[in-house]
Amino acid sequence: MTDLTPITALGTAEAPSVAFGPLTVAEDARLGLASLALRRGADVPEPMGLKLPGPGDCVAGAGVGAFWTGPGQWMLEAPGRAEEDFAAEVARNAPGCSVTEQTDGWAAFDIVSDAGAAPVDALLERLVNLPPASLLPGKATRTVLEHLGVFVIRRAGDRLTVLGMRSAAGSLWHALTVAAKRREDAG
Amino acid sequence: MLIPHPLLGPRDAQEFTYLGDARLLERPDPAAENAEARFCDYVYLRDNPAGVHRELWFHEHGDRSWLVVTRDTVTHEILGAELAADVKGAGA
């Protein structure tokens, strides 16, 4: 294996994690990502046992997950496996599809609540202009957040992941932490 | 403004980039005899109606689909939206 040392999207050695009352905001520097697009006339595959979801949805399988990103296109996730060539594995498991490495295209931020869904809903109200139905558990969509294009993935009522362009990680971290702090201050 | 995305439901227009008249879908045949004149019309001429208009929107901060949206340019009422790829496919 290589002896080069990676850094996080925020440019640090370790991924930061900060608590704001019931919410904790942390970078997940270990999420592997690969895009999968269907070729013309192809059937929808079930790579690694995943039933690829429909528009606006996400699914989680055994050690992998996926969310819909466009007609015939999905983003596959491999928690903890950012150092691996996950795209190569997906390509093997979905022959004939167009697979692209996306791991370091994105900075991933996890927001976890220790008080149920309400703090997460209150935070989302300040960040994205989406109707609550698009933010229910099991939903995932791309939208605008503080002038940045982001994927918002509601894994559970008390768990949210936000993916933004890796190069803009600092701006996204600022937006998320300021909003979380304000929710904490508002009580 | 809200764009009723056919797959994702109503979404804020700020997620989109607007291009213009949907007649841009009908690119002339470059091999035709009067291709240059046809391309000139294609590139430069627009009807610009005060009323119902079919136009192209790109869901840049969304699913990156191109949509054909039918919108009344006077009232901004949106009468429908479909995937451009479907419109093109149907017309082909």
Add this chain to the structure above:
Amino acid sequence: MSRIDGGLIDRTRTLTFRFDGRRYQGHPGDTLASALLANGVRLVGRSFKYHRPRGVLSAGSEEPNALVTLRSGARAEPNTRATTAELFDGLEAASQNRWPTVGFDLLAANDLSAPLLTAGFYYKTFMWPRGWWEKLYEPAIRRAAGLGRLSMEPDPDAYDKGFLHPDLLVVGGGAAGLAAALTAGRAGAQVVLADEDFRLGGRLLAERHALDDAPAADWVRSVEAELAGLPNVRMLTRATVFGAYDHGVYGVVERVSDHLARPGGAVRQTLWRITAKRTVLAAGATERHIPFRDNDRPGIMLAGAMRAYANRWAVAPKGRVAVFTNNDDGHRTAADLVARGVPVMAVIDPREDAPNLGGYPTWTGAVVTGARGRRGLSAIEVVRNGRPEWVECASLGVSGGWNPNVALASHHRGRPQWSEEHLAFLPGAELPPGMVVAGAAAGNGTTHAALRDGAMKARDALEELGVRAAAIDLPEAEDRPDRPAAYWHVPDRGRAWVDFQNDVTVKDIRLAHKENMRPVEQLKRWTTLGMATDQGKTANVTALAVMAELTGKGIPQTGTTIFRPPYTPVALSVLGGGDTGAHFRPTRLTPTHEWAKAQGAEFVEVGQWMRAQYFPKDGETHWRQSVNREAMAVRKSIGLCDVTTLGKIDVQGAEAGEFLNRVYSNTMATLKVGRVRYGLMLREDGVAYDDGTCARLGEDHYVITTTTANAGLVFRNMEFARQCLWPDLDVQLISATDAWAQIAVAGPQSRTLLSRIVDDADLSNEAFPFMACAAVTVCGGLRARLFRISFSGELAYEIAVPARYGNALMERLMHRGQDLGVTPYGTEALGVLRIEKGHAVAAEINGQTTAAMLGLARMVSEKKDSIGAVMSRRAGLVEDRRRLVGLRPVDPSRQVVAGAHLFTAGAEQRTETDQGWVTSSCFSPHLGSYIAMGFLEDGQDRLGEIVVAADPLAGTDIEAKVVSPHFVDPEGERLRD
């Protein structure tokens, strides 16, 4: 005025505040206006034009007179309405538009010049001598005009934004709004209730009405408590719905901490974008006055406001009190005052059938024709039975009727409709989609009607959403109609004010009519009526009624002006949404940013990106020293530059090659696996718009690059081609710009250095020639991509690794290349190197130039179609004979500046003789001379000619020799080494 019993103020706590430097006291629940009135302060400001003494007119956001500067220092906020400013302990406020004091204002001299300062006077004056406008008149007018002054310091507060998506938005928390919210809340719908006041209740708090024989405030309290307990209801107080936008979107400003003595770190205001499926507009109505001579004396206020101050704020009007009204509602003021122990001299009513609600005399068939008391009302002139009579009076309440607040209902250009029955404008037939109007705003203004109308409209709105709402029990309440008379103003030859804030009188309206400014939009702009911060809320309808009389057309035909957001003023800070300073826009950092920072690099903004511009070393005092050193290092040994910012698009699919053949002007279908080709993209109108490289990594797999600035645009255009032009082609696209850190390794030693980090690599010229590409691994197995492409013209490569390793790779390359003299270089040196090679960038491919002009005519294939190919051959483009050339100043120490225009030596410099322009320029350390690139008529045939580069802005003419733009290694031998 003085305090009486009752009111909705908390007398257990006393607040201290300052106005114009003097200390006063008030209570929680007071506004600044109510507290000033309670302390007997009636003079609160000077009018805009004439600097006449003014007092409080109203009790709400329609206030035209009592504008103060609230707070001081950086938080000083001019033009704050004292009638809506909540009192807090330590509040400081100052009157405006007066010098030296509000009591003694020198600029009141304007009032004496009134005949010269009539409507539109500035269109007829200050014209001569012409030169004096800029130097004298305008500065003087600016100093004298305007109301408050800005602090000119940055806003120290934080602002926020939020997004809500209710089923039902209820605008206004008065009788109708509360009934609507309660109906919808109990039905389980998602409800947002917004009111601009700090308490819910609307007019219910200002009147002495009983609901089911109990004070109205009791009912309000119980509804509020119930709504607070419903999780599906959100109440926003201190929140103004300022605009109705498309598709049920509303803009709302919530004043989160404006009312706190120290906002501190808390958010000051929040901008809410509310997307509502349905909306009930329960915005109430605003009272209008009746203009008469000198009707702007402090102490004359709207009748409804006078009783609001008595009922809600427990403030009695000063001295002898009278009421002047043309409708039954005005009489309530007299009845309420009497009920509170304040005697009323008379209610003066022009109607012969005027009523009497008990405890005061009614003077029927009577009108007020004048008022005395410059700094505070002292007497009024009344005409009854044809005879004028001056009577002592210190407080006069005036009611000309009530105007439903139709603004939001009219924001989509729907015109309100005149109702002869109401003598008011009601919301028109065309409302913003999804909106219904209820209560006084719809002309259903009695308390009984408002309650029921609000509940019913909410039920109907929810029905449309498929939600069944039960009818709720509503209390019994008064149901007395106003019976207004069409008595709009008291005719007179003196000045009778209509718009108090902009100092517009009935005389001004007459003048506008005389000068043919009769349509209401012209009346407005000629007189400035309705254009002040209150937008004429207490003046507009009266004004157009006066104009209707003058034209004889009648009010419906006269119509209203257009209503536009915002309903009341909105601070720019809150519209900004909270992003300020460094975080105003997102910033994008390259993967090697941390390393570059540690090297002491100077950074430059390239769009959203921060890129290293140059890396100053110890002893270097000027950037050109660093840049020269970096550029020379690349040509002599090796340089490293982070080029991640250039767009990368991953293109795959069985027909990817065919697709690329159609989007690039040159042939891409013949590109072999393992090879890279330079590509040019045209717009469909034939003009060049971007260039880059296309690398074929596999049979169906390409990675293309774009310029940094156009990454998003190219992707969008490619998706357009894919989805809209050729949806049958099997091709898929995705952006990969951020995913891969890409470092240019350029210079004669680049192969040597790369061999030290690429695992098991054969980088010989045979195995990996110029324009080759491959997937490789580096540093013991890390996946990477290697491209042998050169922007500098030297032997060069670009190496890409997953972005998280970019920083470490740069460090490794620096370390392993130390003995080779490896040098980091930034965007400046990058620019010098490419200009030395004559490579085009955005300065040359600027959206106005063609492939032929760029010297790339052969890159537009005639064997296949591509975007822009057909139009690129049109006569208009083909006729352009300007060609890209290099320029060397005859004196090598003189800079030929980008933007300079080129002329034949000795020719007169005019537009017609213009030969072209200079696009890029730099100092070339390799040549020891300034050099430049530009477009020159027939440039390719003029090599060796001396032309003139003219910079008329700097006043310089520089002679330069026309040369090939390939200044260094013109045969390109180093590239292919």
